[in-house]
Amino acid sequence: TPTCEPETPLCCRRDHYVDFQELGWRDWILQPEGYQLNYCSGQCPPHLAGSPGIAASFHSAVFSLLKANNPWPLGTSCCVPTARRPLSLLYLDRDGNVVKTDVPDMVVEACGCS
């Protein structure tokens, strides 16, 4: 998936690094110091619908061409996450215990058109 540049109108991944210090949460989130809050944005014109972003194969390229030449696009397509990974957190709970946990699907790694 391309990372969004200001002039990128098509579906891409917008990267934001969030430092927990900036949230005022470093007193209870011990590790890591921050995380990548990425999200997907951009247009999904008909010929990109169903294309999985960087994972596009020859098949999906041909499939896209067929769709682009189809005068009646089948409904709208949205720019959505196609790959996400967990975030491992170490934090203090309200009793002052240290909790280590993996939060699933926290970081968007790739976007694509639904």
Added chain:
Amino acid sequence: QGAGAACPSCGGPTPAPQAERALVLELAKQQILEGLHLTSRPRITHPPPQAALARALRRLQPGSVAPANGEEVISFATTTGPSTSACSSVLTFHLSTAQSHHLYHARLWLHVFPTLPGTLFLRIFRWSPGSGHQGSRTLLAEHQTTAPGWHALTLPSSGLRGEESPVLKLQLNCRLLEGNTTSAQQPRQLLDTAGDQRPFLELKIRPSEPGAGRARRR
């Protein structure tokens, strides 16, 4: 990002960078609290001392990944009981977050003073406040050592479950052995129960309701 630029997704006006940053920070707060199943950030009233925290984290397997679909908890003891000797202290742990989970692994870490003069015989009881003043106690583990330093005692997780109260009390009972008999003179301090090397529990828990793991994995 220009003034006239339209948002490529919804066609609305692209927010100014500061507004977008504020939105992202708010989104991050929501995402973290939702991921931890919290409604608001915890207010830490009794943070553990930094030294004890650093030591405990070093004790856990460095770089170990949290158990798949579960959590690892380190809970520091607050000690009550006669200050004369740690050998009859009651260690109190507050485990409200672990209460609604299934506990499947528990270890009690204790630090034996370097001045240990012989063989230490240690028993760990679970103390439950019963109806009467006395309360009841259940033997959880026995341990014998001649080595000072940190010791990790595995406790039966079944022995730690069950109570409604989020407060867990463990009673220590230790004495010095000479051969197989109890030594006549008992030194005052054998275990460190209050300093930076205070005891702590290392627990592994996972969601208790059936199927929750699958939902989270999904």
